[in-house]
Amino acid sequence: MVWGQERPVPVKFTGKRGELAAMLLRGYVLLIPTIGLYRFWLTTWKRRFYWANTEIDGDPLEYTGNAIQLLLGFLMALAVFVPLYGLFFYLSTQSSEAAIVGYSGVAVLVWFLMGYAIYRARDFRLSRTLWRGIRCDQGGSAWGYAIRRFFWSLLVLATAGLAYPFMAANLWAYRYRHSWYGDRQFGFTGSWRQLARPFYVSYVAIALIAAAGLGTGWAMGGVPVSGVPSVGGVVVMVIAVALIGLLVLYYQSREISRMFSSVRLGQAALAVSVRARSLVGQYVLFGLALAGSYVVLAIGGLVVLGSVASGAFAGGEFDLQVFMQNLQGSFSVLLAIVFGYLLLLGAFSLMVELFLGLGFWKLVAQGASITGLDSLRDVKARGEDARLGGEGLADALNVGAY
Amino acid sequence: MSESIAARFHDGLTAEVHLVGLIHEAGALVIRAGDGAELGRWATADLFAMHGRKDELRLGANGQPTGARVVVKGREDVARVLATLPVLHQKRRQQAGREIRIAVTATVALAAVILAYLYGVPLLAGRITALVPPDWERSLGETVARQMQASLGDESGFQVCDSNPDSLANRAIARFGAAALEGSGSPFELDIRVVKSDIPNAFALPGGQVFFFSALLDQAETQDEFAGVLAHEVGHVAHRHGMEQLISTAGTGALIGFILGDMTGISVAAGLGATIIDARFSRDAERQADAFAGHVAERMDFNPAGLADLINRVGADDEFARALALLSTHPLTDDRKAALEILSQQRPAGLEPPFTSAEWNAIRAMCGAPDPKTKRK
Structure with a gap:
């Protein structure tokens, strides 16, 4: 075995979309009889799929967490939310000015807690990630991270977004400098300088497009004070929004590539290259898949409604009044509506997971390669970190990724 | 091997x-x-x-x-x-069995919590409501009234039909309210106001405020109907239903959040679920208020079934309101009507009517002549 500069080893992803789809569909069905509790198992299976299919130098990652830990974590998070709920209730009974002040206070508190939740969730995932028999881990302080993120975000707000590259680089660095693989600490070489150019270029371009698009659209009558908006004006505005979306994705691809490529582990270095057009491709694919699934559901829904509320469709014409009467009287119609709503929701989250979640993971994994892998062969295992409930708050606050 | x-x-x-x-x-x-x-x-x-x-x-x-x-x-x-x-298969099966047992236990526990909630919260909310100081409820009612005026009325709030509290109509309404509330042990004083609005409705707020909209008064054909609705709203005040509703809504939000894992309650699913569950509680409350109106009708000569007649007449006008009845906070009026009919048959004879005909005419005239445009759509 030769030490030193060697060829980079590409990361492989072996998962198939169909396999994930089957797992998710099964999970969604099981959510119904378990009154939603199966979500903890579904998350666990999903992670096993992502981890086990991400292969580095012949050895895949392994996710060692289980659903019971997630369930317990959620119960612990309830301890935070029950008092918050009481507060909400009290506020809702106050005069409107007091309520607005109170709600804003709670919103700020939740924004702060999200930082804590994000960090603890990352701790939970890392400490349950195994590669070559050695566990990853995260140190640092979740409260410290939450405070950092909170004050940085205030600064970003105060500077109309201009401070964002500083915040992003700082938080990336905090996360990775407190991450461990066995007894080896991760490092981070990135800085705001790598983000500045793509960020400010996108920033200026977005500002110009927004101003120009809005101005032209306005002049062409896209947002009339009264009456029908003109087609030309609306088209201009839609184009402006689409261009802004493209610029956001372009910047995201640069941030992901440059920040991930700044991650070090001793002598080993990660390099990630995610192209903006691949990122755009994921969203286009997602949009098409979602539209397709909704067309299928709409046709199915019409057939079902036609059979349970057949009177409304009698004579080939849709009679709203009869339909509404059916709606009122029949329990099966109500059931059909609730079920249809669940189907729409299910189709949406399925497409999000299949095309955005999996798509993003695949882009990063397949765009990644690692140099200096051999230097990791003497990494030793560290003690256990079996802390429970790291992720409960993240689940409750809806910030959990993957 | x-x-x-x-x-x-x-x-x-x-x-x-x-x-x-x-x-x-x-x-x-x-x-x-x-x-x-x-x-x-x-x-x-x-x-x-x-x-x-x-x-x-x-x-x-x-x-x-x-x-x-x-x-x-x-x-x-x-x-x-x-x-x-083969030990690997056994271990896998054991592990799966353990997880299934935990999942089933947790599901049963959650189902038990939901059931306890559905049956227990009306009782519990009533108990908690009894602990709420009347002063607090009164100031809460004023807040709600302000919010409601901001969302329903124009900027100046509701326009009261007859601002003179000593007018014949207002005195008659206040007397009726006081008589209806008498003996219920309620700590509140009624404040009944007839206000101008195109919405045919009437409601009671926490703390004793009752609003009666002019559009509903326009549609009332007899004293029975007007007195029935008013007695029903007084029943809400006496039972402190507004407060009870607030408490149970808060509890429902927490429960739905638990099921969906969305404690922020911003998803549509959370809103829909909460609406369905809360509708159940308000159905019970409506029934209680109907019963209250029935008892009031044992002391004064009006037919509580007039209440149902008026609601049906309003409902016939508004298909949309009927269509949403299943999900709305109002119960289906057929079963209520049957219950009210039974109540109306138990009344003793020889009672005084709630309003003299002069008073009833004054009440009908208090918002001016009904606007022909809004009366029937």
Whole structure:
């Protein structure tokens, strides 16, 4: 075995979309009889799929967490939310000015807690990630991270977004400098300088497009004070929004590539290259898949409604009044509506997971390669970190990724 | 497993990969390096399989470092190992059984909580409501009234039809309200106001405020109907339903959040679920208020079934309101009407009507002549 500069080893992803789809569909069905509790198992299976299919130098990652830990974590998070709920209730009974002040206070508190939740969730995932028999881990302080993120975000707000590259680089660095693989600490070489150019270029371009698009659209009558908006004006505005979306994705691809490529582990270095057009491709694919699934559901829904509320469709014409009467009287119609709503929701989250979640993971994994892998062969295992409930708050606050 | 099977081995101590051969002998899995050196001997009973990719078997063992793994790849090799080590299937089944038991227990517990909630909260909310100081409820009612005026009325709030509290109509209404509330032990004083609005409705707020909209008064054809609705709203005040509703709504939000995992309650699913559950509570409240109106009608001569007549007349006008009845906070009026009919038959004879005909005429005239445009759509 030769030490030193060697060829980079590409990361492989072996998962198939169909396999994930089957797992998710099964999970969604099981959510119904378990009154939603199966979500903890579904998350666990999903992670096993992502981890086990991400292969580095012949050895895949392994996710060692289980659903019971997630369930317990959620119960612990309830301890935070029950008092918050009481507060909400009290506020809702106050005069409107007091309520607005109170709600804003709670919103700020939740924004702060999200930082804590994000960090603890990352701790939970890392400490349950195994590669070559050695566990990853995260140190640092979740409260410290939450405070950092909170004050940085205030600064970003105060500077109309201009401070964002500083915040992003700082938080990336905090996360990775407190991450461990066995007894080896991760490092981070990135800085705001790598983000500045793509960020400010996108920033200026977005500002110009927004101003120009809005101005032209306005002049062409896209947002009339009264009456029908003109087609030309609306088209201009839609184009402006689409261009802004493209610029956001372009910047995201640069941030992901440059920040991930700044991650070090001793002598080993990660390099990630995610192209903006691949990122755009994921969203286009997602949009098409979602539209397709909704067309299928709409046709199915019409057939079902036609059979349970057949009177409304009698004579080939849709009679709203009869339909509404059916709606009122029949329990099966109500059931059909609730079920249809669940189907729409299910189709949406399925497409999000299949095309955005999996798509993003695949882009990063397949765009990644690692140099200096051999230097990791003497990494030793560290003690256990079996802390429970790291992720409960993240689940409750809806910030959990993957 | 007579001949050795190729595998990758991680000892769980260092991040080294060992290419090894596996042999099953004397109740143990023996792990040998290429040069024949024995790297490990794991007792069969200690073995367990982790979840991995298809056609890949990841084995760990109790008593070994937690990260120690033997990885066998390829369908044939995996099948051979599984055939030799039936203990792996048993362990997997045991683990799955354990998780299913926990999932079922948790689901049953959650279902029990939901049931306890559905049946217990009306009782519990009533108890908690009894603990709320009347002063607090009164100021809360004023807040709600302000919010409601901001959302329903124009900027100046509701326009009261007859601002003179000593007018014939207002005195008659106040007298009726006081008589209806008498004996209920309510700590509140009624403040009944007839206000201008195109919406045919009437409602009671926490703390004793009752609003009667002019559009509903316009549609009332008899004293019975007007007095029935008013007595019903006084019933809401006496039972403190507004407060009860607030408390149970807060509880429902928490429960739905628990089921969906969305404690912020911003999803549509959370809103829809809460609406369906809350509608149940308000149905009970409506029934109670109807019963209250029925008891008032035992002291004064009006037919409480007039209440149902008026609601039906309003409902006939508004298909949309009827269509949403199942999800709305108002119960279906058919069963209510039947209950009210029974109540109306139990009344003693020889009572005084709630309003003299002069008073009733004054009440009908208090908002001016009904606007022909809004009366019937």
